[in-house]
Amino acid sequence: MIKHRKKSSVTAQDVALRAGVSRAAVSRTFTNNGSVAKHTREKVLQAANELGYQVNFLAQGLNRKRSQLIGVVVARLSDPFRSGLLEGLLLEIQRQGYQAMVTEVRNADGLEETIRRFTQFRVSGVIVTSGQPPSELVNECVQHNIPVVGINRQMDIKDVDFVCSDNKAGAALAAQQLLESGCKQLAWLNYKDSTWGGINRGECFKHAIDQHQLQALELLAEQDGYQGGRQAAHQLCASQNWNIDGVFCANAQLACGFLDGMREQGFSAPQDFHLIGFDDTELTGQYSYQLTTIRQNIDLIAKQAVLNLQARGRDNTAKQRFDLVPVTLTLRATSPALTD
Amino acid sequence: MIKHRKKSSVTAQDVALRAGVSRAAVSRTFTNNGSVAKHTREKVLQAANELGYQVNFLAQGLNRKRSQLIGVVVARLSDPFRSGLLEGLLLEIQRQGYQAMVTEVRNADGLEETIRRFTQFRVSGVIVTSGQPPSELVNECVQHNIPVVGINRQMDIKDVDFVCSDNKAGAALAAQQLLESGCKQLAWLNYKDSTWGGINRGECFKHAIDQHQLQALELLAEQDGYQGGRQAAHQLCASQNWNIDGVFCANAQLACGFLDGMREQGFSAPQDFHLIGFDDTELTGQYSYQLTTIRQNIDLIAKQAVLNLQARGRDNTAKQRFDLVPVTLTLRATSPALTD
DNA sequence: TGCAAAAATGAACACGTGTTCACTTCACTG
DNA sequence: CAGTGAAGTGAACACGTGTTCATTTTTGCA
Numbered sequence: 001m002i003k004h005r006k007k008s009s010v011t012a013q014d015v016a017l018r019a020g021v022s023r024a025a026v027s028r029t030f031t032n033n034g035s036v037a038k039h040t041r042e043k044v045l046q047a048a049n050e051l052g053y054q055v056n057f058l059a060q061g062l063n064r065k066r067s068q069l070i071g072v073v074v075a076r077l078s079d080p081f082r083s084g085l086l087e088g089l090l091l092e093i094q095r096q097g098y099q100a101m102v103t104e105v106r107n108a109d110g111l112e113e114t115i116r117r118f119t120q121f122r123v124s125g126v127i128v129t130s131g132q133p134p135s136e137l138v139n140e141c142v143q144h145n146i147p148v149v150g151i152n153r154q155m156d157i158k159d160v161d162f163v164c165s166d167n168k169a170g171a172a173l174a175a176q177q178l179l180e181s182g183c184k185q186l187a188w189l190n191y192k193d194s195t196w197g198g199i200n201r202g203e204c205f206k207h208a209i210d211q212h213q214l215q216a217l218e219l220l221a222e223q224d225g226y227q228g229g230r231q232a233a234h235q236l237c238a239s240q241n242w243n244i245d246g247v248f249c250a251n252a253q254l255a256c257g258f259l260d261g262m263r264e265q266g267f268s269a270p271q272d273f274h275l276i277g278f279d280d281t282e283l284t285g286q287y288s289y290q291l292t293t294i295r296q297n298i299d300l301i302a303k304q305a306v307l308n309l310q311a312r313g314r315d316n317t318a319k320q321r322f323d324l325v326p327v328t329l330t331l332r333a334t335s336p337a338l339t340d
Numbered sequence: 341m342i343k344h345r346k347k348s349s350v351t352a353q354d355v356a357l358r359a360g361v362s363r364a365a366v367s368r369t370f371t372n373n374g375s376v377a378k379h380t381r382e383k384v385l386q387a388a389n390e391l392g393y394q395v396n397f398l399a400q401g402l403n404r405k406r407s408q409l410i411g412v413v414v415a416r417l418s419d420p421f422r423s424g425l426l427e428g429l430l431l432e433i434q435r436q437g438y439q440a441m442v443t444e445v446r447n448a449d450g451l452e453e454t455i456r457r458f459t460q461f462r463v464s465g466v467i468v469t470s471g472q473p474p475s476e477l478v479n480e481c482v483q484h485n486i487p488v489v490g491i492n493r494q495m496d497i498k499d500v501d502f503v504c505s506d507n508k509a510g511a512a513l514a515a516q517q518l519l520e521s522g523c524k525q526l527a528w529l530n531y532k533d534s535t536w537g538g539i540n541r542g543e544c545f546k547h548a549i550d551q552h553q554l555q556a557l558e559l560l561a562e563q564d565g566y567q568g569g570r571q572a573a574h575q576l577c578a579s580q581n582w583n584i585d586g587v588f589c590a591n592a593q594l595a596c597g598f599l600d601g602m603r604e605q606g607f608s609a610p611q612d613f614h615l616i617g618f619d620d621t622e623l624t625g626q627y628s629y630q631l632t633t634i635r636q637n638i639d640l641i642a643k644q645a646v647l648n649l650q651a652r653g654r655d656n657t658a659k660q661r662f663d664l665v666p667v668t669l670t671l672r673a674t675s676p677a678l679t680d
Numbered sequence: 681t682g683c684a685a686a687a688a689t690g691a692a693c694a695c696g697t698g699t700t701c702a703c704t705t706c707a708c709t710g
Numbered sequence: 711c712a713g714t715g716a717a718g719t720g721a722a723c724a725c726g727t728g729t730t731c732a733t734t735t736t737t738g739c740a
Contacts, residue, residue, distance in 0.1 A: 008483055009405075011726055022690040027728055034729080035687055037736090052480075057460045058407060059726035062398040062695050065349075069441075077430075078622055083423035090417075090444040099457060101409075102442045104430040117439060120397045140392075144349060226626055260627035282418055286566055287600035288628040351696055362720040367698055374699080375717055399696035402725050 010051045019047035030055055061122055066145075070098045070309065071118035073105050075130035079225065079253055080281035081296070085129060085151070088302035096306055098124060105131055112137055119144050125309035128153060132196075133160070147312035149305050154196035161308045161321040163301055167197065170294040170327040171204035174248045174276045177292070177329060179212060180338055183246030183274050187236075189258055190250040191228055192220040198250035201278060205248050217244060221254060229257025230264075237265040245273045246335075252279040256289050259334065269334035280330050290333035300325050350391045359387035370395060401462055406485075410438045410649065411458035413445050415470035419565065419593055420621035421636070425469060425491070428642035436646055438464060445471055452477055459484050465649035468493060472536075473500070487652035489645050494536040501648040501661040503641055507537065510634040510667040511544035514588045514616045517632070517669060519552060520678055523586030523614050527576075529598055530590040531568055532560040538590035541618060545588050557584060561594060569594035573601025585613045586675075592619040596629050599674065609674035620670050630673035640665050 012030075016023040021040050028034040029044040036044075047053075061067035070093050077083045086102070093100045101123065103114040111131040118126050119141060126133075126141065126148045133148065135157055141148050148160045155162040178186060188205055190198045206216055219236060221228030229249065236242055249255035255277030259269060269275040277284060280295035304323050312318055331337045352370075356363040361380050368374040369384040376384075387393075401407035410433050417423045426442070433440045441461065443454040451471040458466050459481060466473075466481065466488045473488065475497055481488050488500045495502040518526060528545055530538045546556055559576060561568030569589065576582055589595035595617030599609060609615040617624060620635035644663050652658055671677045 008485065009726095013726080023727085024690060024692095024729085025688085028689090031728070034689090037688060040688080054456065054460050056402070056462070056726050057457075058398050058402040058462055059695090060728075062396070062402055062697085063726080063728045065695075067398060074430075077417075077423045077427040078420070080418070080420065080423075083417045083420075083426075086423075087417040087444060090414075090442060094443065099461070100442050102430060102440050103434065104427060116394065117397075120394050121439070122396070122398055226622065230627065256626070256628075264627060282566065283623065286596070287570065287604060288596075349696095353696080363697085364699080364720060364722095365718090368719095371698070374719090377718060380718085396696050399725090400698075402727090403696080403698045405725075 009056070010053050012053070012055070014051055015044060015048045015053045018051060019043040065122060066124055067122045068098050069101050069118075069121055069123045070306075071115070071121070071123045071126045072100050072102045073111060073114060073126070073128045073130055074102060075105055077104070079251075080283055081252060081279040082129065084281060085298055085301065088298040089127060089129075089305065092299075092302040092306045096310070098306075107131075108134070115141070119146060122146075124313060125149070125306075127151065127305055127309070130195075133157065142316075145313075145316055147309050147316075149308045151301060151305055152195075152197040154200075155322050159320065161312065161323075163304045163308065163323045163325060164197075165296045165301065166324040166327050167201045168204040168207075169324075170278065170329075171201055171248070172208045173327070173329040174294060175205060175208035175212075177276060177331075177335055178246035178248065178274055179209070179214075181246070181270075181274055181335060184214075185217070185244050186214060186246045186248070187217040187219055187244045188248050188250075189219040189221065189229065189232055189254055191224040191254065192222060193224070194250055201248075201250055216248075219247075225253040226257035226260075229254035229259075230261035231257075233258045233261025233265065237262070237267070247273060247275050249275070249277045252277045252281045252284045252291065252293060255291055255293070256283060259289060259291065270336060275334040276329075285332070292332045292335035293330050295328045295330045297325055297327065349396070350393050352393070352395070354391055355384060355388045355393045358391060359383040405462060406464055407462045408438050409441050409458075409461055409463045410646075411455070411461070411463045411466045412440050412442045413451060413454055413466070413468045413470055414442060415445055417444070419591075420623055421592060421619040422469065424621060425638055425641065428638040429467060429469075429645065432639075432642040432646045436650070438646075447471075448474070455481070459486060462486075464653060465489070465646075467491065467645055467649070470535075473497065482656075485653075485656055487649050487656075489648045491641060491645055492535075492537045494540075495662050499660065501652065501663075503644045503648065503663045503665060504537075505636045505641065506664040506667050507541045508544045509664075510618065510669075511541055511588070512548045513667070513669040514634060515545060515548035515552075517616060517671075517675055518586040518588065518614055519549070519554075521586070521610075521614055521675060524554075525557070525584050526554060526586045526588070527557040527559055527584045528588050528590075529559040529561065529569065529572055529594055531564040531594065532562060533564070534590055541588075541590055556588075559587075565593040566597035566600075569597025569599075570601035570604075571597075573598045573605065577602070577605040577607070587613060587615050589615070589617045592617045592621045592624045592631065592633060595631055595633070596623060599629060599631065610676060615674040625672070632672045632675040633670050635668045635670045637665055637667065 012023050012026040016026045026044050028036045029041050105111045105114050115137050128150045142159050150162050152164050188202050219232050221232040277291050277293040280293045284291040284293050352363050352366040356366045366384050368376045369381050445451045445454050455477050468490045482499050490502050492504050528542050559572050561572040617631050617633040620633045624631040624633050
């Protein structure tokens, strides 16, 4: 009868026994916290290696009152920008040594339940990319010392840090490009129940062209995404003698749909009108679209979001942050570069 | 001086104190496990409600040796099919009362590290949608009684359950459609370092047309995704007098790229050739592509995967499962329905 | 060599829960 | 009314770790 393996998992106690030291020494070795002699550290590491020891994160988190989890709230991953943002967040979260918990949330109730569950796991932070967390819940997080950061959200909640693409600069870039291309009759396309980000871009765009004494026709799609943009185009073409020659869209999906919708009616960009979208996704660069867009810097957004969580984890009294992430104009076929 | 709130979080002990019962009663109330009188249950629930008590999942998991987490391994979310699959998995995982931990993994080492970390969190199950977990790691999971299920993976690992779209049926549907449409010279397009799923589809396709004494020209793209398909088209057109009139692609991204690449050369479907892809993503249905594709049933895949985890969680001795999920042919412009 | 400061060590407690095990109370039957 | 089984209850243990606090050992210096 060989070794009687009753326990399914090997604990720090087992390692201590084998290395001939106390369990505290094992703990210190792995956390690099207290001081431990070089000789015993080696003994511990060898014993741990032989036994295949790995620390139990549940016990660790229970003791430290904090797990190395970060909660991420997402929605509508079918939008390429959103899945791209999630990918960026996952990579950055892992790079910093955390582990991501992801929840897809469809309404306010779901968001509430989700954040509550995050606190039950004692997460190190919460990243919200969809919805607006109720301030009472945020208070609960603050009490548990759990930092919350919103991405591309309306910045009106106390105790929440925000990271947001620079919509104002983006809208200005788009307006400048359209105007310098000679467009006279501008339009702004958005989903009628848009998120704050879309609305904000629209306001910034209107403000930008207002300085040139121009106004934008406001197109509001009944649906979100590709189909919404397509139908908006159909609706525009159906109206009597429209004369739009420059369109700015709240996001890439709407823009692609709008372009296809216009094509169905026999019009196209840049021949009949100029078109600029928001969110440079993989789709926008493809041959069949070649959309000129405002590009959001996903890597920077993700990095800044995690950075904020870490900073506030260290010092909870820091001032609330509002980070604007620069955007750039990517010129493609639907509104090409100017030729002097 | 009011209540001295020293503890940041309220525990079951606090609830017990307020309700005038023992802590065990509180625990029993929330787990529905032991038996508890109706009267005391109500007292406990009221006290818990007043104090805003929520069970600490770390402590719960530590005690039960199992958390209500499910680990999900993903990769390349920029592919719409993969992000769609993740979305389906998230929704199903939440629907069943679990919480998803998601990790993006880029190579075999990353996969190993990831699964190890999952076990450290004592997850209730692992879902692998990318990469092939080393069998030694799977053994470790089995020892911890953690079920593993692979989606669209090669089914060659012991103790792992598999859920896979029915590639054989899909390939047969594609072959039938192309042949009945009158195609004579078939081609098969795949990425040169494809995953097993792609390779498998190709073999099934070749087998299907072999029964009609036909062979497929094998096109292997240097890159994966849209750009790979596009370059493959360019390469095909560059070759002397090619005469392909029917193409089947390993996935939707390749197919869209191939279509665009052919368009750049002045050819299109279905006029010059028929084209069928795999993975009915949102992209394939758009006006500019209208791709005929084999549709994978994401909801069913997700449901079956979680179901398998639950089943094996209850009975670890069950026989290894290989589930084939039906696929359907979605007819669109690039290979339209037959007209009698 | 002698001595003080620093480093290393192990016992013990805390984290918050689920569950077992005696023990008490209750309801029901003959 | 006595007796029996079931339901309800609380004390105590287990889960596996981090950390404090005395205590022992080592190091550095005169």
